Amino acid sequence: MCNICLIEGVKAHMLSRRSLFSGAAVTAAAGLAAGALSARPALAQASGRVVDLTHAYDSDFPTFDGQPGILYETDKDFEPDGYHLFKLTIFEHTGTHIDAPLHFSQGGTSVDALPVENLIAPLCVVDISDRAAEDPNAMVEPADIEAWISAHGAIPEGACIAMHSGWSARIGDPSWRNLPDGTMAFPGFSRAATDLLAEAGAGSIGVDTMSLDPGNSADFAVHYAWLPSGRFGIEGLANLDQLPASGATIFIGAPKHRGGTGGPARVMALV
């Protein structure tokens, strides 16, 4: 399916669901004052606890293609140079990292051009860990989003919606990526859920696994719909179990190399 067909599909789906999200739609239509921050109410009440949502990574960190995502070479050392500096080879999509629209769309927004207002955002945590413990390819479904809205109110404009599947605790274990038979398996979003989130005005999605789509995805349906819509994703989040479902603010330290398709990011939350 071409990108235009995908986008049209998203639009059609959005229209059909619009009544569900009338509250959020009104908020989005009313807009925010230029430069105002939708995370402001949460920040004003923050306790001051910082949670690091970023895994430390090196060449052992699991990657989609199974090859090391970063390589180190000493470029300067204390002897004889007097200081220390590495030359790094980095494959952009490794560690806790950003998927910019350009990663899955010709001419899409590159990582340096993401709107800075979307990099500090309200964080909505959708917990599917019980289901994921039973099904390693579990997905965030529309019902999970609807349940979150019922419990916590409308999705704030520009929010980041993070899937908490419990996968972060598996880092360092082969089950983070694969079933015992070597088949790739991990939770992700369903296309239907991300279509609803686009309609609701979300700015980004995040996962505590290796991919926005589940491990058994044959078509990368979420990558091919969410990213071409101009939104971005975060893969490999850590410590989502330390956050409330609603009320935290996420700081997304996206890299800013010009024209990049994404890359390792420092992501933190303030509770």
Place this chain on the structure above:
Amino acid sequence: MCNICLIEGVKAHMLSRRSLFSGAAVTAAAGLAAGALSARPALAQASGRVVDLTHAYDSDFPTFDGQPGILYETDKDFEPDGYHLFKLTIFEHTGTHIDAPLHFSQGGTSVDALPVENLIAPLCVVDISDRAAEDPNAMVEPADIEAWISAHGAIPEGACIAMHSGWSARIGDPSWRNLPDGTMAFPGFSRAATDLLAEAGAGSIGVDTMSLDPGNSADFAVHYAWLPSGRFGIEGLANLDQLPASGATIFIGAPKHRGGTGGPARVMALV
């Protein structure tokens, strides 16, 4: 001078100046509740304006050694791969980036191990742009810190102190790095000023130039004192002219590759 001598020198200097900073010292001694954030008061009053303190960078971005700091190689492309991904070669200290203690101290803290509480911090902007317009190797001096404290109160515990020299506006022009004769020249901190900041409880320093030390430094005195003390620096900040001297909060998206000496960072401020 060895690192131990340098640290002893800092300590001696700190003791001699302690009376100047009794207010800050008392705050530091009283400590903060575990995990509490010293930026909390500013965040509670934030207007919600986000200022991006990060330059977009590519292989043309000026570097200390004059060589490209980042190189791109297409690793995957839409044809035939269906998506887009770069393999990057990055020399850690390029673009808007972190200097971790390990950069200038054997066994010092690496960039992945910086305390996360110091990555969201009160931001103090020290403006020396008038002086820097006359002297391209101007330095933040103790008198500048003392003037800031007189105007705005004690340096908050863990704060980031940023030098605003006006250099950010020169990006893309040779004068960002060099005099017309090719000699390196840009503003930086003086060792005496950073000794005072260590005493006052600052957590990090930042500059809108290529180095914590000024361009004509022969000994990297600030690098060899500040970083071995366990604190970190940020080089190449942008847009400091859009911030108040006091009251903003800085979000320092330091990279988290294990054992790194620093690296490109996404840095933002909330006003």
